[in-house]
Amino acid sequence: MNDPGSGLIVTGLRKSFGALEIIKGVELSVAKGERHAVIGPNGAGKSTLFHLITGRFPASDGRIELDGTDITGWSAHQIFRAGLARSFQVTSLFPKLSVFENLRCGAMRNFGAGVSVFRLLDGFRPLAEQAERTMEALGLTHRRHVAAGSLAYAEQRALEIGVAIAGGAHTILLDEPTAGMSRTETERAVALIRKVTEGRTLVMIEHDLGVVFDLADRISVLADGKVIASGPPDQVRGDAAVRTAYLGAAAEVLT
Amino acid sequence: MKRWAPWIAAAFAALLLPHLFASGFGLSLLNRMGIAIVFALSFNMLLGQGGMLDFGHAIMLGFGGFLAMHAMRLAGLGWFIPTPLLPLVGAAGGLASALLTGWIATRRDRTAFAMITLGLAELVVAVVLMFPSVFGGEEGINGDRSDGPAILGFDFGSQMQVYHVVAVWTWISALLMWRTTLTPLGRLANAVRDNPERVGFLGYDPARVRFRVYVLSGLFAGIAGGLQAINDEIMTSGNIGSEASGAVLLMTFIGGIGTFWGPILGAVLIVLLQVALGTLTDAWQLYSGLLFVAMVVWAPGGLAGILLAHAPVMRAGRLGQLVGHYLRLIPGFALALAGVAGLSELAFRLEAIRGGASTGRIMGLAIDATAAWPWLVAAVLFLAGAALLNRTFPQARAAWQAAAQ
Ligand SMILES: Nc1ncnc2c1ncn2[C@@H]1O[C@H](COP(=O)(O)OP(=O)(O)OP(=O)(O)O)[C@@H](O)[C@H]1O
Ligand SMILES: [Mg+2]
Numbered sequence: 231m232n233d234p235g236s237g238l239i240v241t242g243l244r245k246s247f248g249a250l251e252i253i254k255g256v257e258l259s260v261a262k263g264e265r266h267a268v269i270g271p272n273g274a275g276k277s278t279l280f281h282l283i284t285g286r287f288p289a290s291d292g293r294i295e296l297d298g299t300d301i302t303g304w305s306a307h308q309i310f311r312a313g314l315a316r317s318f319q320v321t322s323l324f325p326k327l328s329v330f331e332n333l334r335c336g337a338m339r340n341f342g343a344g345v346s347v348f349r350l351l352d353g354f355r356p357l358a359e360q361a362e363r364t365m366e367a368l369g370l371t372h373r374r375h376v377a378a379g380s381l382a383y384a385e386q387r388a389l390e391i392g393v394a395i396a397g398g399a400h401t402i403l404l405d406e407p408t409a410g411m412s413r414t415e416t417e418r419a420v421a422l423i424r425k426v427t428e429g430r431t432l433v434m435i436e437h438d439l440g441v442v443f444d445l446a447d448r449i450s451v452l453a454d455g456k457v458i459a460s461g462p463p464d465q466v467r468g469d470a471a472v473r474t475a476y477l478g479a480a481a482e483v484l485t
Numbered sequence: 486m487k488r489w490a491p492w493i494a495a496a497f498a499a500l501l502l503p504h505l506f507a508s509g510f511g512l513s514l515l516n517r518m519g520i521a522i523v524f525a526l527s528f529n530m531l532l533g534q535g536g537m538l539d540f541g542h543a544i545m546l547g548f549g550g551f552l553a554m555h556a557m558r559l560a561g562l563g564w565f566i567p568t569p570l571l572p573l574v575g576a577a578g579g580l581a582s583a584l585l586t587g588w589i590a591t592r593r594d595r596t597a598f599a600m601i602t603l604g605l606a607e608l609v610v611a612v613v614l615m616f617p618s619v620f621g622g623e624e625g626i627n628g629d630r631s632d633g634p635a636i637l638g639f640d641f642g643s644q645m646q647v648y649h650v651v652a653v654w655t656w657i658s659a660l661l662m663w664r665t666t667l668t669p670l671g672r673l674a675n676a677v678r679d680n681p682e683r684v685g686f687l688g689y690d691p692a693r694v695r696f697r698v699y700v701l702s703g704l705f706a707g708i709a710g711g712l713q714a715i716n717d718e719i720m721t722s723g724n725i726g727s728e729a730s731g732a733v734l735l736m737t738f739i740g741g742i743g744t745f746w747g748p749i750l751g752a753v754l755i756v757l758l759q760v761a762l763g764t765l766t767d768a769w770q771l772y773s774g775l776l777f778v779a780m781v782v783w784a785p786g787g788l789a790g791i792l793l794a795h796a797p798v799m800r801a802g803r804l805g806q807l808v809g810h811y812l813r814l815i816p817g818f819a820l821a822l823a824g825v826a827g828l829s830e831l832a833f834r835l836e837a838i839r840g841g842a843s844t845g846r847i848m849g850l851a852i853d854a855t856a857a858w859p860w861l862v863a864a865v866l867f868l869a870g871a872a873l874l875n876r877t878f879p880q881a882r883a884a885w886q887a888a889a890q
Contacts, residue, residue, distance in 0.1 A: 284686060285685075286682075305685065306686050307685045307686075307688050307689055307690045310685075310686055310687060311688050315687075318683075322680060323680065323683070324675065324680050326678075327675055331672065335673070335676050336687055338673075338687065338688075339688030339689060340688070343669040345669065345693055345694055346668065346669050346670055347668045347671070347697075347701065348668070351668055351672055354669075393683075397687070
């Protein structure tokens with residue numbers, strides 16, 4: 231769990247859009263098998279950090295390492311193949327495909343399907359079973375044939391998580407997975423995330439501090455493009471800089 | 486088993502059809518339909534399934550057709566190239582041209598992809614005219630399909646024999662294209678259509694997915710080209726240019742891009758219209774254009790979409806309660822159509838008269854296009870039809886909505 235060089239390590243990461251620097255030298259270290267939460271005020275750059283790690287756009291400077299491999303500058307599909315899957319804050323599904331097909335797409339690559347026309351998709355038995363299992367865990371089995379674009383919002387959010395976790399990647403990044411869910415839906419999603427990330431590395435952006443303290447082994451606080459604190463929940467809870475920079479009104483929750 | 490039923494039915498229908506339409510006219514109609522079906526299905530592999538609007542799709546058919554034509558001419562020089570296998574040569578030509586053009590076009594998606602293909606369509610016509618020794622210049626190149634070696638006594642000169650070649654290749658191509666929709670590539674094509682960015686985060690390079698779909702589509706378009714070479718025994722620059730590309734877009738969309746089989750309906754209907762109206766009027770393109778525009782506006786799902794919208798009604802056994810409403814659409818539709826047809830035929834005729842033609846006949850009627858009254862009558866017909874439809878159409882739609890609940 232603690233062998234050096236394993237897990238996700240971000241050093242000196244910077245990103246500017248034009249003249250505007252959004253990520254200003256982020257240092258982040260997530261050990262293999264750890265559940266890590268990234269919190270911070272709106273506009274701090276949390277999603278941008280995820281985009282950089284997962285290859286949605288290139289960093290201006292810095293280095294990203296996954297299990298000892300330098301993945302800086304890799305494209306999104308290469309990073310996925312290195313074992314990193316992600317979900318999006320703004321739901322990003324395949325709207326005309328059914329729930330089942332969305333999940334199958336999520337798992338396809340890791341279940342051995344290349345960009346091929348020779349074998350039939352239904353011939354990949356374990357793939358179908360995995361999509362089936364994920365659908366069940368999400369509570370979407372009764373919506374199997376419904377197009378993702380026609381689902382209710384909370385169902386889409388659940389499917390968004392499902393597509394990210396279906397492939398069984400060893401490192402999973404979830405961007406505000408429970409945003410827009412009701413209390414019970416959140417509980418269900420948290421239980422699911424806990425279950426599927428057992429023995430895997432999880433990095434999760436989350437605004438719901440209840441969820442954060444419930445799930446995370448460690449927390450990093452991002453404010454104004456920098457990580458201002460990183461450590462176990464109790465330590466971050468007591469950090470003075472965190473209180474002033476971020477928590478403000480929410481500070482009572484922590485005490 | 487249920488999956489295969491339509492294919493078996495199609496095979497039987499293909500065996501039966503030439504006997505129902507045994508005239509030279511009927512057979513040539515069927516042959517053109519088969520070719521159009523393969524072409525439209527290959528087009529929809531890109532548009533409907535992969536979200537790629539290809540304005541230069543005839544390039545792939547054209548290259549396939551030209552290569553097959555050259556093979557046919559070699560057969561005439563004594564090479565052993567059986568005519569029924571010319572579509573394979575076409576496939577190779579389509580594939581090769583797709584490798585070339587797709588290498589550039591599939592790097593981008595959506596609008597950028599469409600614009601690249603538009604540029605390619607322009608460019609290729611110029612190239613074709615630049616090399617008359619290969620493409621025959623303005624006249625094109627021709628061959629004789631009966632020059633190939635006879636197989637079991639068949640020389641493939643007759644329409645009936647050509648029909649069987651076309652039917653077999655249409656069936657095989659359609660089946661293979663349908664099978665493609667059930668493979669990882671087929672599903673990834675859908676995914677890239679819906680959300681190319683997310684596909685990248687699932688471990689696949691969306692540009693690579695597009696490229697593979699494009700190349701495969703080129704292969705089938707090439708088969709259509711090979712069939713066309715056999716059927717027409719001539720290939721010209723017109724077969725490769727943007728007009729041919731526009732025609733396949735039209736028929737595919739009218740049939741419906743949302744299902745696998747929609748384009749088949751479109752191909753059959755448009756070939757029928759082309760031939761039926763083509764003998765009556767010079768303006769058939771105007772009508773298929775109007776039909777296209779009407780479809781885009783009122784029925785973007787095409788014919789297949791209209792049919793599918795009635796599936797729930799049929800399951801509920803309520804199709805009967807719609808019949809009356811739909812019948813009531815006919816008078817308005819007929820009047821409006823007569824009006825539009827009248828106006829456009831009059832316009833065409835007037836131009837012809839100005840060009841020195843005699844008053845002549847319009848759709849077999851002695852009507853003088855220089856007089857005012859035919860124009861008035863046509864305009865009144867159109868307005869009356871439109872007014873009727875304006876009332877009956879919303880009623881029919883409401884009835885459908887009620888029945889589909
Ligand atoms: N492509 C872009 N071009 C320019 N500015 C951008 C771009 N993407 C993000 N930004 C800006 O970067 C800042 C950080 O955005 P980001 O989405 O990373 O914040 P966040 O921490 O995820 O916020 P939230 O909690 O609201 O999701 C914002 O001010 C945003 O406007
Ligand atoms: Mg965000």
